[in-house]
Amino acid sequence: MSLQEITPEEKARLCDQKTSRELVEQRRIWQGRIIALKEDLVRVSDEGEPVIRQYTQHPGAVGVLAVRGQAGEEEVLLLRQYRHPVSAELWEIPAGLLDIEGEDYQVAAARELAEETDLEAGRWDVLADLFTSPGGSSESLRIFLARDLSGTEQTFTREDEEATMVSAWVSLDEAVSHVLAGRIHNPTALVGILSAAAARARNWQDLRPADAPWMR
Numbered sequence: 001m002s003l004q005e006i007t008p009e010e011k012a013r014l015c016d017q018k019t020s021r022e023l024v025e026q027r028r029i030w031q032g033r034i035i036a037l038k039e040d041l042v043r044v045s046d047e048g049e050p051v052i053r054q055y056t057q058h059p060g061a062v063g064v065l066a067v068r069g070q071a072g073e074e075e076v077l078l079l080r081q082y083r084h085p086v087s088a089e090l091w092e093i094p095a096g097l098l099d100i101e102g103e104d105y106q107v108a109a110a111r112e113l114a115e116e117t118d119l120e121a122g123r124w125d126v127l128a129d130l131f132t133s134p135g136g137s138s139e140s141l142r143i144f145l146a147r148d149l150s151g152t153e154q155t156f157t158r159e160d161e162e163a164t165m166v167s168a169w170v171s172l173d174e175a176v177s178h179v180l181a182g183r184i185h186n187p188t189a190l191v192g193i194l195s196a197a198a199a200r201a202r203n204w205q206d207l208r209p210a211d212a213p214w215m216r
Helices: 008-012 105-117 160-164 172-180 187-201
Strands: 022-031 036-043 051-057 061-068 075-083 088-092 095-097 119-131 140-151 166-171
Touching: 061 105, 061 119, 061 187, 075 105, 075 160, 075 172, 075 187, 088 187, 095 105, 105 119, 105 140, 119 187, 140 187, 166 172, 172 187
Parallel strands: 061 140
Antiparallel strands: 022 036, 036 051, 061 075, 061 095, 075 088, 075 166, 119 140
8 A cells, every 4th residue: 555645735834733542551660760662552553453652751851052153153052961872972952851740841941051061041042842762652752942142150060971971162153063963863952953054044034932842
């Protein structure tokens, strides 16, 4: 059977959308401090039998691409942090979990920026929203663009992996080159850098406000 193609009218309205399928059964296999492993028996098509899908349940997260510099000379802030699951030190952008119940997303992003970099921003916009691994995790991530930067009055004590972090201000063009050359692997950094480059090419005109709706 050939793959069905959408109509031109549907293509003009192309957009991800929330939906659901019949959930026949659900069980929690394991519960950790932050994430849980769940197993669902779900009917994904009307004609087929229910199938088993296992995935991690995740509270979501925010990331921050901090940008400074004049037009055409923008620099982005990158942090190098050790990540044990992949046994690697990765260049990333400030990011953190949405693990405080009811906390505003932009407030959470500002908190992470301050805690990891001792910076605050006077202007916030949304760069991109993504599901980090929708085939196996419910994690949703919002990446903010932070500009008009200044130092915070408060400094923070960094522990564990954050205690060994180092930072680098890198030109946006150079950061894009690092991505395309395969030198940066963190998905939050990848999406943030490439989204910022695309947004700059549009003169930053298509950015959404910090409180824009988010399909989590």
